[in-house]
Amino acid sequence: MKFNFRVSPNYRTPLSTQRVMWEVTAAISVVLAFAVFYYFTELGTDYGIHAVLMILTSLAVAIGTEVLWALFYKKNILKHLNTSFPWVIALIFVGTMSINRPLYVSAVSVFAGVFFGKLVFGGFGYNIFNPAGVGRAVAALSFSGFVTNKFADVVTGATANQVMQGLGWVITKPEAVDAFLNQFGGLSGLAIGFYPASLGETSTILLLLVGIYLSVRKIIDWKVPLTFIGSIFIFTYAIALFKGMGVWYPLFHIVSGGAMYAAVFMITDPVTTPTSSIGRILFAMGVAIFVVIIRIKANLPEGVVYGILFMNMLSPLLDQITDGWVFKEMKKFYIQIGTLFVAGLAVILLVASQISYNEPVVEVEPVVVINLKGEPVVVLAEAVSPTALVVSETAEGDVTTFVVNINGYAFQSDHDDDPQPNTLEIKVNTATQTVESVSYVTFSDSPNIGDKTNSDVFLSQFVGLSIVDEAASVDVVSGATITSQSVVRAVRAAIAAALD
Amino acid sequence: MSFLTGPGREHLNGHKEETLHNEIVRVKPKKEVFVPLNNGSATKVDVYVNEGDKVLVGTLLARRNDHFNVPIYSPVSGVVGAKKNMMHSVLKPQEHLIIEDDGKYEKVESFKPLDYTVASREELVNFMMEAGIVGCGGAGFPSYLKYKNPVDINTLIINAVECEPYITSDYRFTKESLEDLLVGVRALLKMSTAPKAIIAIKKSKKEMCEQLEAVLKGDPSISVFKTPDVYPMGWERTLVYEFAKKRYNRLPSEVGIIVNNVTTAIAFARALQYGEGIVEKVVTFSGDGLKSPTNVRVPFGTKVSEIVAQIGGYASEDVLVIAGGPMMGKTIPTDEFVITNYSNAITILKNVKVEEMACMRCGRCNDTCPAGLLPVRINNAEKAKDLDLIVKLSADQCIECGLCTYVCPSKIDVTEGVRRAKRALALRKG
Numbered sequence: 028m029k030f031n032f033r034v035s036p037n038y039r040t041p042l043s044t045q046r047v048m049w050e051v052t053a054a055i056s057v058v059l060a061f062a063v064f065y066y067f068t069e070l071g072t073d074y075g076i077h078a079v080l081m082i083l084t085s086l087a088v089a090i091g092t093e094v095l096w097a098l099f100y101k102k103n104i105l106k107h108l109n110t111s112f113p114w115v116i117a118l119i120f121v122g123t124m125s126i127n128r129p130l131y132v133s134a135v136s137v138f139a140g141v142f143f144g145k146l147v148f149g150g151f152g153y154n155i156f157n158p159a160g161v162g163r164a165v166a167a168l169s170f171s172g173f174v175t176n177k178f179a180d181v182v183t184g185a186t187a188n189q190v191m192q193g194l195g196w197v198i199t200k201p202e203a204v205d206a207f208l209n210q211f212g213g214l215s216g217l218a219i220g221f222y223p224a225s226l227g228e229t230s231t232i233l234l235l236l237v238g239i240y241l242s243v244r245k246i247i248d249w250k251v252p253l254t255f256i257g258s259i260f261i262f263t264y265a266i267a268l269f270k271g272m273g274v275w276y277p278l279f280h281i282v283s284g285g286a287m288y289a290a291v292f293m294i295t296d297p298v299t300t301p302t303s304s305i306g307r308i309l310f311a312m313g314v315a316i317f318v319v320i321i322r323i324k325a326n327l328p329e330g331v332v333y334g335i336l337f338m339n340m341l342s343p344l345l346d347q348i349t350d351g352w353v354f355k356e357m358k359k360f361y362i363q364i365g366t367l368f369v370a371g372l373a374v375i376l377l378v379a380s381q382i383s384y385n386e387p388v389v390e391v392e393p394v395v396v397i398n399l400k401g402e403p404v405v406v407l408a409e410a411v412s413p414t415a416l417v418v419s420e421t422a423e424g425d426v427t428t429f430v431v432n433i434n435g436y437a438f439q440s441d442h443d444d445d446p447q448p449n450t451l452e453i454k455v456n457t458a459t460q461t462v463e464s465v466s467y468v469t470f471s472d473s474p475n476i477g478d479k480t481n482s483d484v485f486l487s488q489f490v491g492l493s494i495v496d497e498a499a500s501v502d503v504v505s506g507a508t509i510t511s512q513s514v515v516r517a518v519r520a521a522i523a524a525a526l527d
Numbered sequence: 528m529s530f531l532t533g534p535g536r537e538h539l540n541g542h543k544e545e546t547l548h549n550e551i552v553r554v555k556p557k558k559e560v561f562v563p564l565n566n567g568s569a570t571k572v573d574v575y576v577n578e579g580d581k582v583l584v585g586t587l588l589a590r591r592n593d594h595f596n597v598p599i600y601s602p603v604s605g606v607v608g609a610k611k612n613m614m615h616s617v618l619k620p621q622e623h624l625i626i627e628d629d630g631k632y633e634k635v636e637s638f639k640p641l642d643y644t645v646a647s648r649e650e651l652v653n654f655m656m657e658a659g660i661v662g663c664g665g666a667g668f669p670s671y672l673k674y675k676n677p678v679d680i681n682t683l684i685i686n687a688v689e690c691e692p693y694i695t696s697d698y699r700f701t702k703e704s705l706e707d708l709l710v711g712v713r714a715l716l717k718m719s720t721a722p723k724a725i726i727a728i729k730k731s732k733k734e735m736c737e738q739l740e741a742v743l744k745g746d747p748s749i750s751v752f753k754t755p756d757v758y759p760m761g762w763e764r765t766l767v768y769e770f771a772k773k774r775y776n777r778l779p780s781e782v783g784i785i786v787n788n789v790t791t792a793i794a795f796a797r798a799l800q801y802g803e804g805i806v807e808k809v810v811t812f813s814g815d816g817l818k819s820p821t822n823v824r825v826p827f828g829t830k831v832s833e834i835v836a837q838i839g840g841y842a843s844e845d846v847l848v849i850a851g852g853p854m855m856g857k858t859i860p861t862d863e864f865v866i867t868n869y870s871n872a873i874t875i876l877k878n879v880k881v882e883e884m885a886c887m888r889c890g891r892c893n894d895t896c897p898a899g900l901l902p903v904r905i906n907n908a909e910k911a912k913d914l915d916l917i918v919k920l921s922a923d924q925c926i927e928c929g930l931c932t933y934v935c936p937s938k939i940d941v942t943e944g945v946r947r948a949k950r951a952l953a954l955r956k957g
């Protein structure tokens with residue numbers, strides 16, 4: 028019989044740090060799975076595979092770094108990993124990266140996050156800065172221009188925050204508000220998150236659900252995300268009232284640009300935030316103040332990350348100022364929160380007084396075309412939009428024949444002194460409501476340019492298209508050169524005339 | 528509790544089912560009892576009997592003679608033996624008086640019973656002192672002190688919360704002594720000058736709540752107060768806060784409340800009616816280190832090893848024997864120690880190794896501390912030997928409830944760190 032001695036208490040919660048980290052892992056995995064699903068289904072296999080590769084690269088680098096560290100310090104590798112949780116950093120980090128980043132950016136950044144963000148401080152529990160945040164900042168500062176061309180098109184100009192940034196972070200005209208929000212499917216579209224941006228940040232609703240789950244399981248302290256999101260709401264609502272905007276404005280701040288992601292996964296990191304309840308509340312409010320200021324003033328899309336890293340630095344200080352016997356210090360706590368709130372609000376309104384609405388310039392996309400010498404030339408999309416003109420319309424039984432003039436390539440090239448339009452004959456059957464045939468009456472474009480369109484293969488694509496279903500389905504017709512686009516427009520004009 | 532602080536409490540898996548529904552089993556000492564000649568931490572005790580004296584159950588053996596007055600009555604009938612130094616549940620060897628048990632349990636009235644309905648308040652307080660009624664907090668704090676000078680008392684709280692895991696002795700004892708309980712509560716109510724008494728009990732103990740409500744029907748001055756099933760609901764400050772939403776500095780009487788343990792009330796009733804002091808205890812023997820967890824009724828002074836042997840023995844070769852519940856009880860590295868007159872439980876657990884890892888600064892310990900302290904900050908200050916910071920963090924307010932260690936997911940002995948800080952403070956002050 029062995030009677031042992033151990034200091035009391037001898038009763039422990041079943042919750043372990045390992046389980047906390049595994050539940051966070053599960054939660055972040057759900058969010059990333061949503062992103063992978065989105066890229067596969069909406070943007071295609073290439074994107075999906077790239078998203079998966081980004082995740083795997085981050086994981087491999089993070090775990091690899093720690094394994095080497097353990098080998099170097101002659102630690103038991105499995106035991107080290109089991110008390111160090113590098114994969115959590117990798118997953119949280121990769122959630123902040125957008126799909127157009129090449130794999131090596133993730134690799135280098137996640138290494139920096141794990142190594143400089145955590146290991147050099149002494150490992151899990153001792154680091155000052157959020158390691159995933161460090162990784163994200165490295166990606167932003169050192170690799171800002173590094174994007175893969177393959178995926179560049181999807182993301183450029185697509186994130187709501189960047190568009191908002193172009194507008195000066197304030198929209199005062201009510202029509203412009205709708206126009207702005209509608210590009211993203213409205214606030215609800217932004218909240219649902221079916222759009223390309225950072226991998227984990229898009230679906231506010233999913234993040235909300237995951238956050239609630241983690242709070243109920245007592246993995247994260249619900250007060251932290253609540254204070255953070257609540258503060259952003261109040262501060263930006265103040266701006267909205269100040270500038271005469273509606274409640275959409277604070278909501279926009281919450282559903283866009285990683286606020287929710289940070290709320291659930293980054294500012295709840297226990298290691299780098301204060302240990303007292305009141306300290307964490309001050310921390311969350313502090314990050315919110317930074318996020319709002321950085322967004323509206325400094326125009327940095329990584330506002331959230333910088334806000335977190337800055338407040339990480341203040342965590343020890345927050346711990347210090349909230350030290351004491353809680354029951355006796357309540358008054359001090361109210362004063363601290365009140366002071367931070369008022370100061371934050373004052374600074375934010377001051378900054379907001381300097382922002383103003385930038386009328387949006389109508390977007391013109393640059394398009395690359397090949398000139399007569401076979402050299403690529405950049406022209407603006409507007410200039411290359413040919414206008415179609417229906418010149419005659421003759422009905423014969425069910426079939427109506429339209430003759431349409433359209434300016435082809437010749438009009439865009441300054442090599443032709445006297446450009447002539449192309450003329451097309453388009454027959455539409457009004458009984459079956461389909462396109463019967465498309466053919467050139469005159470083809471005036473320069474040889475070798477647009478020839479392809481004057482072929483049965485090309486023109487027969489239009490035959491049989493429904494004119495009522497969706498006039499725009501003509502767009503499916505392949506071909507992106509100026510001349511082929513001009514044929515599409517001509518057909519569309521004929522359909523429009525037929526439906527008239 | 529306020530948004531700005533943590534909840535200051537936690538639901539624990541009570542493990543009470545193991546013993547909750549079983550009858551109390553009577554266990555007797557094999558041949559002798561060892562009466563501790565101390566009372567809580569006080570060791571100044573006058574002994575009134577000599578070796579070879581014949582004593583009966585209830586014979587006055589000794590009396591604590593510092594500024595408190597607590598008599599000790601013989602738990603068995605038999606012959607007084609020698610004194611012996613042996614391990615005590617305070618985890619220090621203490622002097623014990625051996626009494627040879629003759630197995631007859633012949634009783635003698637320790638003092639004259641008193642009819643509380645006719646006695647004056649002062650008479651009752653004096654009676655309580657004479658009877659040696661002590662609180663069951665483990666410190667052996669004499670109960671009569673609370674009733675000496677009641678001023679503006681509005682509520683008497685009878686504490687039947689019993690929040691420590693595994694322990695059901697109060698529950699079983701109360702269930703079998705409802706009549707006595709009512710007598711006790713009415714007497715205490717008279718002494719407290721309060722207009723009403725509440726019996727605080729966890730709402731999860733439905734059966735008992737209903738039983739109590741049934742017997743209290745028709746008595747508007749006593750009612751049942753149901754508390755949430757959280758730890759440490761049975762601690763005076765947490766209980767008073769739950770009931771009155773008020774905090775106090777030193778004693779609950781500052782906010783017009785007297786708190787009394789339910790078993791103390793019953794013991795007082797037995798003293799009033801039958802003239803007997805505390806000579807036997809109902810003690811929960813539970814935990815996964817025992818083959819069959821049981822509530823036992825034993826003369827105090829009976830050895831733990833003898834009781835364990837009689838209820839089926841250990842379930843493991845490698846155990847922790849805890850005097851009390853697993854949260855606040857001390858582990859005693861032997862089972863050769865006795866049940867005292869304020870013991871309520873012996874918890875025996877299999878010895879499971881705990882792997883500690885780095886503190887992840889999650890703040891769970893801070894959020895759950897019922898005393899409003901910041902245990903992880905106190906631990907850090909203690910490691911840095913920063914006494915000023917320890918003072919600022921009010922480490923002396925810690926009640927050693929154990930919650931900070933319990934909730935720590937990194938399995939750190941947070942409570943022990945706070946204890947070290949308290950000791951450092953005490954050393955400096957001393």
Ligand code: SF4
Pocket residue numbers: 895896897898899900902924925926927928929930931932941942945
């Ligand atoms: S043991 Fe002390 S410090 Fe720890 S939770 Fe209990 S009262 Fe607070």
Ligand code: SF4
Pocket residue numbers: 302885886887888889890891892893903931934935936937938939941
């Ligand atoms: S509960 Fe444990 S891990 Fe969390 S802050 Fe306290 S000591 Fe550190």
